Amino acid sequence: MASVHKENLTDLLVRAIAPGVVVWGAIVGFGLLITGPLTGLSKDEESVNKTLASDRTPTWNQITMLWSHVGNTEYVIAVCILISLILLWRTRDWLFSIVPVIAISLQATIFVLATLVVGRPRPTVPHLDPAPPTSSYPSGHVGASTALYLSLALLAARIERTWLRVLTTVVCLALPLLVTFARLYRGMHHVTDVSVGMLNGIACALLAWGWWRFTSRRKVTDRARAAVS
Numbered sequence: 001m002a003s004v005h006k007e008n009l010t011d012l013l014v015r016a017i018a019p020g021v022v023v024w025g026a027i028v029g030f031g032l033l034i035t036g037p038l039t040g041l042s043k044d045e046e047s048v049n050k051t052l053a054s055d056r057t058p059t060w061n062q063i064t065m066l067w068s069h070v071g072n073t074e075y076v077i078a079v080c081i082l083i084s085l086i087l088l089w090r091t092r093d094w095l096f097s098i099v100p101v102i103a104i105s106l107q108a109t110i111f112v113l114a115t116l117v118v119g120r121p122r123p124t125v126p127h128l129d130p131a132p133p134t135s136s137y138p139s140g141h142v143g144a145s146t147a148l149y150l151s152l153a154l155l156a157a158r159i160e161r162t163w164l165r166v167l168t169t170v171v172c173l174a175l176p177l178l179v180t181f182a183r184l185y186r187g188m189h190h191v192t193d194v195s196v197g198m199l200n201g202i203a204c205a206l207l208a209w210g211w212w213r214f215t216s217r218r219k220v221t222d223r224a225r226a227a228v229s
Helices: 002-034 040-054 058-069 073-091 099-118 140-158 162-185 191-228
Strands: none
Touching (some): 002 099, 073 099, 099 191
């Protein structure tokens, strides 16, 4: 049993954490470009934020507040823990159940370390949300919601009932898009902030999913070999 756990951890290091370091490097590299040689891009991007800010209404302020909260750290962690426990209860497969945990943990690590290096200011428009201590680049709200809900959409492929599988997938894919619009509308991020945040979430969800697929295939292979021997 100990050797199996060691193999799983080794696979996690090789197939998720190590590629995550590469993702972090790419995100930081691009961030240093847009805060350095490509600073002019920030000025061009702000036209989007200013347009959205000028079109704000009380109704949309309330709607986007709810959408923005979907990406809040406390909500992402709570949903992740709840869904993971439900998956463990239903499947009895702890590797399958922790895929969302790995996805959001990897995303959060990359996000926090990237903001420490890049330190990009937020758009110069009125902010409708309290500004977290992290910088504007990349968007943690978008990254976290994308990592969580994309990983859940991938796991939803195992749902047998077609209508439930389709509904779950559509909802999971839609939520990060709503968070993305909300963060732009509420003046918290530039376009590149949310774009890179989403790419970070996508990468982390796929890395976590890929790790599970590899470990599950190896488990099947090991059982087949044991049966033959």
